[in-house]
Amino acid sequence: MKLLNTTPRKDGFRMPGEFEPHEGCWILWPERPDNWRLGAKPAQTAFVKVAEAILQFEPVTVGVSARQYDNAVASLPAGVRVVEISNDDSWVRDCGPTFVKNDAGVIRGVDWEFNAWGGLVDGLYFPWNQDDLVAHKICEIERKDSYRTDGFVLEGGSIHTDGEGTLFTTEECLLSEGRNPHMNKEEIEETLKEYLGVQKIIWLKRGIYNDETNGHVDNILCVVKPGTIMLAWTDDKNDPQYEISAENLKLLEDATDANGRKLEIIKMPLPRPVLITKEESGGVDAIEGTLPRMEGDRLAASYVNFYIANGGIVFPLLDDATDKQAEELLKKAFPGRKTVGVSAREILLGGGNIHCITQQQPK
Amino acid sequence: MKLLNTTPRKDGFRMPGEFEPHEGCWILWPERPDNWRLGAKPAQTAFVKVAEAILQFEPVTVGVSARQYDNAVASLPAGVRVVEISNDDSWVRDCGPTFVKNDAGVIRGVDWEFNAWGGLVDGLYFPWNQDDLVAHKICEIERKDSYRTDGFVLEGGSIHTDGEGTLFTTEECLLSEGRNPHMNKEEIEETLKEYLGVQKIIWLKRGIYNDETNGHVDNILCVVKPGTIMLAWTDDKNDPQYEISAENLKLLEDATDANGRKLEIIKMPLPRPVLITKEESGGVDAIEGTLPRMEGDRLAASYVNFYIANGGIVFPLLDDATDKQAEELLKKAFPGRKTVGVSAREILLGGGNIHCITQQQPK
Numbered sequence: 001m002k003l004l005n006t007t008p009r010k011d012g013f014r015m016p017g018e019f020e021p022h023e024g025c026w027i028l029w030p031e032r033p034d035n036w037r038l039g040a041k042p043a044q045t046a047f048v049k050v051a052e053a054i055l056q057f058e059p060v061t062v063g064v065s066a067r068q069y070d071n072a073v074a075s076l077p078a079g080v081r082v083v084e085i086s087n088d089d090s091w092v093r094d095c096g097p098t099f100v101k102n103d104a105g106v107i108r109g110v111d112w113e114f115n116a117w118g119g120l121v122d123g124l125y126f127p128w129n130q131d132d133l134v135a136h137k138i139c140e141i142e143r144k145d146s147y148r149t150d151g152f153v154l155e156g157g158s159i160h161t162d163g164e165g166t167l168f169t170t171e172e173c174l175l176s177e178g179r180n181p182h183m184n185k186e187e188i189e190e191t192l193k194e195y196l197g198v199q200k201i202i203w204l205k206r207g208i209y210n211d212e213t214n215g216h217v218d219n220i221l222c223v224v225k226p227g228t229i230m231l232a233w234t235d236d237k238n239d240p241q242y243e244i245s246a247e248n249l250k251l252l253e254d255a256t257d258a259n260g261r262k263l264e265i266i267k268m269p270l271p272r273p274v275l276i277t278k279e280e281s282g283g284v285d286a287i288e289g290t291l292p293r294m295e296g297d298r299l300a301a302s303y304v305n306f307y308i309a310n311g312g313i314v315f316p317l318l319d320d321a322t323d324k325q326a327e328e329l330l331k332k333a334f335p336g337r338k339t340v341g342v343s344a345r346e347i348l349l350g351g352g353n354i355h356c357i358t359q360q361q362p363k
Numbered sequence: 364m365k366l367l368n369t370t371p372r373k374d375g376f377r378m379p380g381e382f383e384p385h386e387g388c389w390i391l392w393p394e395r396p397d398n399w400r401l402g403a404k405p406a407q408t409a410f411v412k413v414a415e416a417i418l419q420f421e422p423v424t425v426g427v428s429a430r431q432y433d434n435a436v437a438s439l440p441a442g443v444r445v446v447e448i449s450n451d452d453s454w455v456r457d458c459g460p461t462f463v464k465n466d467a468g469v470i471r472g473v474d475w476e477f478n479a480w481g482g483l484v485d486g487l488y489f490p491w492n493q494d495d496l497v498a499h500k501i502c503e504i505e506r507k508d509s510y511r512t513d514g515f516v517l518e519g520g521s522i523h524t525d526g527e528g529t530l531f532t533t534e535e536c537l538l539s540e541g542r543n544p545h546m547n548k549e550e551i552e553e554t555l556k557e558y559l560g561v562q563k564i565i566w567l568k569r570g571i572y573n574d575e576t577n578g579h580v581d582n583i584l585c586v587v588k589p590g591t592i593m594l595a596w597t598d599d600k601n602d603p604q605y606e607i608s609a610e611n612l613k614l615l616e617d618a619t620d621a622n623g624r625k626l627e628i629i630k631m632p633l634p635r636p637v638l639i640t641k642e643e644s645g646g647v648d649a650i651e652g653t654l655p656r657m658e659g660d661r662l663a664a665s666y667v668n669f670y671i672a673n674g675g676i677v678f679p680l681l682d683d684a685t686d687k688q689a690e691e692l693l694k695k696a697f698p699g700r701k702t703v704g705v706s707a708r709e710i711l712l713g714g715g716n717i718h719c720i721t722q723q724q725p726k
Contacts, residue, residue: 001444066429066449069496081364081503084447086429133432140444141504 002145004108007194013100013108014197017163018308019225019334021363023107024059025309026138027051028090028357029072031065034290035089035125036350037283044075046346047090050307050314050354052077053340057309061141063087063134083141088116088131091352093218094155095128096359097135097146100197107362109146110195111135112154117213118178119153124212124351125290142361152191153179157216157356159192162226165199165258167192172206172215179214200258204248208232209241211300212291218355220248222304224266224333227257232302233267241270266333271320274301280349293349305353306330308360313337316344316353365508367471370557376463376471377560380526381671382588382697384726386470387422388672389501390414391453391720392435394428397653398452398488399713400646407438409709410453413670413677413717414443416703420672424504426450426497446504451479451494454715456581457518458491459722460498460509463560470725472509473558474498475517480576481541482516487575487714488653505724515554516542520579520719522555525589528562528621530555535569535578542577563621567611571595572604574663575654581718583611585667587629587696590620595665596630604633629696634683637664643712656712668716669693671723676700679707679716 008014027047030036036043051060055077063085064072073082087095094117097109112135116128139146160168173179174188183191189201207215220232231249234241252263281295303326306315313330317323323341330339347353371377390410393399399406414423418440426448427435436445450458457480460472475498479491502509523531536542537551546554552564570578583595594612597604615626644658666689669678676693680686686704693702710716 002441066493069449069500073499078365081506083503084449084500086432086447130429136436137432137447140446143444 001140001143004145004147006147008100008108008110008147009194009197011102013102015098015100015161015163016362017161017223017226018360019223020163022058022310023361023363024061025054025307026092026096026359026361027060027062028085028087028092028134029062029064029068030090030350031068032089034285034287037280037293042346043350046342046344047357048075048077049342050347050357051080053314053342054307054309054312054358055079056340057312063092063138085134085137086130087134088125088128091157091356092134092359093157093356095131095134096156097138097144098156098159098196099144099360099362101362107144109135109139109144111139111146111148112156113149113152114155115153115178117155118176121178122176122214123178147195149191149195155213155216156359157213157218157352159196160217160221160223161196161198162223162257164226167196167198167201168204168217168221168223168229169201170204170207170215170217170220173213173217176214198258202252202255202257204251206244206247208300208302209239209244210298212351219300219302219305219353220245222306222355226259227261228264228266228333230266230268230304230333232270232304234270239273266329268303268329269322269325271301271303271318271322274299274318274345274348276349291351299348301348302353305355307354307358308334308337311337313339314354315339315341316347317341318344318348364503364506367508367510369510371463371471371473371510372557372560374465376465378461378463378524378526379725380524380586380589381723382586383526385421385673386724386726387424388417388670389455389459389722389724390423390425391448391450391455391497392425392427392431393453393713394431395452397648397650400643400656405709406713409705409707410720411438411440412705413710413720415440416677416705417670417672417675417721418442419703420675426455426501448497448500449493450497451488451491454520454719455497455722456520456719458494458497459519460501460507461519461522461559462507462723462725464725470507472498472502472507474502474509474511475519476512476515477518478516478541480518481539484541485539485577486541510558512554512558518576518579519722520576520581520715522559523580523584523586524559524561525586525620527589530559530561530564531567531580531584531586531592532564533567533570533578533580533583536576536580539577561621565615565618565620567614569607569610571663571665572602572607573661575714582663582665582668582716583608585669585718589622590624591627591629591696593629593631593667593692593696595633595667597633602636629692631666631692632685632688634664634666634681634685637662637681637708637711639712654714662711664711665716668718670717670721671697671700674700676702677717678702678704679710680704681707681711
């Protein structure tokens with residue numbers, strides 16, 4: 001497959017919205033015992049449930065290392081395609097390709113440089129070279145030409161688009177010292193426009209409180225459809241999240257999108273704070289260089305971290321009364337889609353949620 | 364993708380001839396230093412040349428372990444697709460799927476049990492579990508349903524078909540103690556008919572002298588087209604190969620194929636005996652359990668071990684005057700195809716040749 005030296009914008013490509021039709025969904029199989037407790041067995045069970053849920057709506061491919069290949073094949077439903085893809089961890093939203101599309105329906109991949117959410121500054125583990133090859137390997141398997149952004153670091157979870165020219169991101173992440181400190185905000189904006197075919201960037205300030213990704217936008221906001229977004233929200237003024245969400249709300253209320261529209265904003269409540277238990281912390285290997293999982297640490301739990309499938313919404317259940325409220329809001333926001341909740345605590349314990357472990361491939 | 368519990372014959376599938384149109388060609392990247400000298404670098408160069416030659420005619424995909432992924436991408440021509448596939452060695456003819464096809468043009472894979480050419484009886488290395496997953500992984504990447512023959516061991520290099528109901532194989536290999544000692548010849552015939560959709564098996568006795576695969580048919584014979592085969596031949600009665608080839612010639616002259624045709628037989632001369640040099644032997648790691656490469660050992664050199672591509676023949680050059688003779692015979696036998704010779708000594712040193720390191724995927 002070709003590695004292209006132009007940019008998607010120059011070639012007439014744009015990133016579609018997640019709500020546009022998919023060819024299928026990519027997932028990577030979790031295994032590292034210094035991030036996932038008990039040798040990743042509970043996480044693997046949770047990932048299987050996510051794969052099963054999405055498989056109701058569209059084809060699912062799971063990438064897995066050689067070590068875990070047999071186990072993944074044995075654990076996943078028969079209809080899931082399993083391919084060998086080494087990785088340093090299982091966040092294909094972040095290390096996978098961002099697919100772009102042109103008017104003729106051609107699909108290409110953007111293969112961002114990946115440095116484990118901050119490289120040697122504040123990255124979450126070392127090394128990350130296998131992760132950084134994942135996007136290329138997926139494009140090769142799918143016979144898609146790709147653009148590689150050497151010298152520009154980005155994770156797919158740090159951007160959301162409406163597919164009509166607007167991109168949402170956070171300053172906390174994209175202006176962080178561990179990503180692209182050699183570039184200023186304008187240069188970063190220009191690069192996003194070139195590689196995603198967007199015209200306008202709406203910058204939020206910060207993401208979810210204590211989010212180890214430096215505040216990925218996909219944990220605090222999602223695009224329901226052009227002109228409508230969903231924002232993670234709390235009414236509890238004593239929660240450190242309140243100030244963050246309120247600040248973003250103000251920004252969003254004042255913003256217009258690429259088409260000059262004001263945004264409709266749906267507030268999605270947070271669950272009660274979710275803390276790591278002693279037992280959960282005790283099941284994780286301690287490895288120098290990997291972010292530890294300490295008892296009592298607050299997890300970056302949020303319902304907006306769901307996956308939009310063809311005709312479906314696969315969203316996290318977090319064992320809280322808010323689960324029901326979240327589902328009702330999702331049903332209302334996505335009237336044409338069936339909502340499927342999946343118990344997601346084991347995914348959250350690894351540092352992300354359903355949106356983070358999935359990557360749509362547009363049709 | 365589905366694992367089917369029926370058989371290709373029951374489902375109306377048959378193995379096409381190699382000369383029928385291809386979707387593309389599969390190759391695995393060589394790397395094990397206990398089989399390939401000098402850390403497999405000379406072999407990698409030779410494999411690149413084979414990939415380049417085939418790429419003139421049809422798409423090429425190379426499977427490679429995670430360890431060698433970057434190096435393979437950097438070494439191979441840009442047009443080659445590179446996917447991650449762990450393996451114990453690089454003989455995709457033998458561990459890859461045998462593709463079968465039905466009248467509607469549907470392609471499926473036969474995933475034979477693989478045991479490194481003889482398992483614990485006289486296999487060439489241990490373990491072979493990654494090799495045994497290669498066929499499954501290729502079928503998953505290509506989204507092909509497959510048949511798995513647990514309890515029946517076979518390598519793709521031990522069979523050749525005319526695509527019209529006739530299969531060629533050798534007793535030396537298929538009746539060997541290390542393959543299926545629990546089955547008699549009739550049971551093996553029946554299994555071949557079920558999984559390859561053939562009606563008649565033509566059994567040769569032995570393969571090329573000193574061939575470590577227990578005499579794979581693809582090193583001594585190939586099918587040019589239905590009714591015409593090419594047989595490796597020597598006129599030197601003092602060569603131990605003479606008796607083997609003469610015995611097979613008699614069998615073939617007396618045989619009729621599945622359609623009742625007598626066979627036209629083209630004699631392809633062998634090169635002079637090719638022996639391993641001291642330098643070549645010295646470049647190979649000594650590992651208990653892997654067949655050693657000893658100075659002076661005769662290699663199983665044969666020109667019939669070539670690859671038929673769409674519109675092309677990619678054949679081995681063996682630094683002998685016979686190279687030219689081989690090319691002329693191939694040009695005459697395949698008038699519609701362009702012949703491309705590739706220097707193959709480094710492949711031969713690993714125990715096989717161009718046909719052994721390739722696997723066609725029918726269109």
